[in-house]
Amino acid sequence: MATPWGGDLVIICIFLAIAAPLTTAIGVNYGTKGDNLPPPATVAAFLANRTIIDRVKLFDNNPDIVRAFAGTGISVMVTAANGDIPSLATKEGAAAWVAANVAPYYPATEISLVAVGNEIMDTADQNLIGNLVPAMRTLKAALVAAGYRRIRVSTPSSLGILVDSQPPSATRFRDGRDVVPFFAVLKGKERKLIPSVTSPTYASLVYPARAIRFGSRPGLISTFPMHP
Template identity: 55%
Template structure:
């Protein structure tokens, strides 16, 4: 009876978690650049994003009217950009009203323009007229929107991490002296007043070094310790966001939201650049999508869901500079994926189509993630620590838990590695664990003490049990949702315990 009660408890937790995920917004956007002579027309792009991906928003680097028309009535949110050179003139209200009348009013609200970004990384340009007019232009554009009767479009501006004079450790983050009070304090005050976010572009790629590769790529590593908070950071991305937050908090604006305007990883570079590879790009962006969809936040901002714009949608063949500049894209111009970043609805190779938006289909067939033979207990314990700190419920392998026995490191590692793989998208890279994990079609739990197979022979028992338990704690109107989720689990999920 005790074992069955524990079984019911774990099943209910699983189903409720899945129900939560099924109704959660992913907040995944993409930067849609157009510096290419082989790119598809905007109408095809809009259809592809809407029907084939989990992307719910785009950010463009101008106010391209063809793109704005193409995304009308698509349900996709659009962020537009004021050109850097236009900033000084738009500090004037008449000019700002003219700009809004030409570039926002004709398209809104049919096109869901949700945000205007003023310039791009202006603080890194050293252009004094642009910098001095940045906040005045932001205020004036906002006023022009209000005068035009548009009250649901935010105004902000994106920043590189160069705005920070100190970024390590994250809790010591602060803005560059001189700009902190003169520029960032009034900017943050404006953002607070208008309920707009602070936009930052964190790129671990640019902080890559061979000895920090795993730290930059969301791979298992020893971490970087913040001596002031006692927090050990396991990835550079969280550290960058927390350093930005610390700088904002030092000025008294820790309550202002943060949006990630750009981040990504190139798939091809010039020779001699070890950071750049298809595998690294897939690993970084795939894990970023997963982390964003989970809404875990960061150590200093737990449980925050950051609206995040990947860079970029396409490889753009006319971009100047090194090879990497032309290879940041998630897709080729024919819509085929450069690699799997976990944003295609059904992991297809491209093209048009219809249907509702959903998460990408996992690897086909029943597969389990298990430790490779010969992996040391020390490495397996590190896998346990990593998985348990990244979303896996490890209570079942603790003393008194349903999966505590057999009490050995390999058995516990098998449980958490497989659960990490099953609950984090079931992509091959979710079972890498620094090359200590392997996928198998043979169910390893057959040699364990017990298992749950949510298959047809348990259908009535599972559905009845879930409904019975759910009826004790939730309203009748929600019970049917739990039944649906239980049946979905029955067909697609196998979790050894």
């Protein structure tokens, strides 16, 4: 029997985001895969009034959900779909995306970050992988041109781009041509795009609860220190 919150909605994966030096924010993923889900306005009001959560990551840019967080003071990360990446790599496509997905809601909804795709390296789609960094650059330029300089750009990645993740001190990037474009996000000018938990420029998705539940790498919970 489904719970009122559904299978993948809110509070499935709590994450820490480093918003500024010496400042720790608490956020949740807001997924919509489930049934009997409460309306977005109910979720937004609950998070704003009944919790200390002040960050929300959306896995898409659903207008009803984005609009629901207007005036709540909660910082929102919206996500551009994987399929949008080739278009976002063009000046016209990036400008159109900003006009459609940021301008109608900002600043009433505090959109602080745009995630370009989700776990692109795991798709093995060379067109998406090759266009990822250009899309991030072009989207950031489009945000600045539209007057949204404070909105940052990132791309979430799974730990699949790493090998030897246990112990954490042994971790390194795996070999492979597909991860080479990703290195551009970790150095040079791309370092200015976004600070995040694991590096200045990208977000790494870690689900220790799932690892423990399915008996896979339970030691993963020690990957990040409790006091960064």
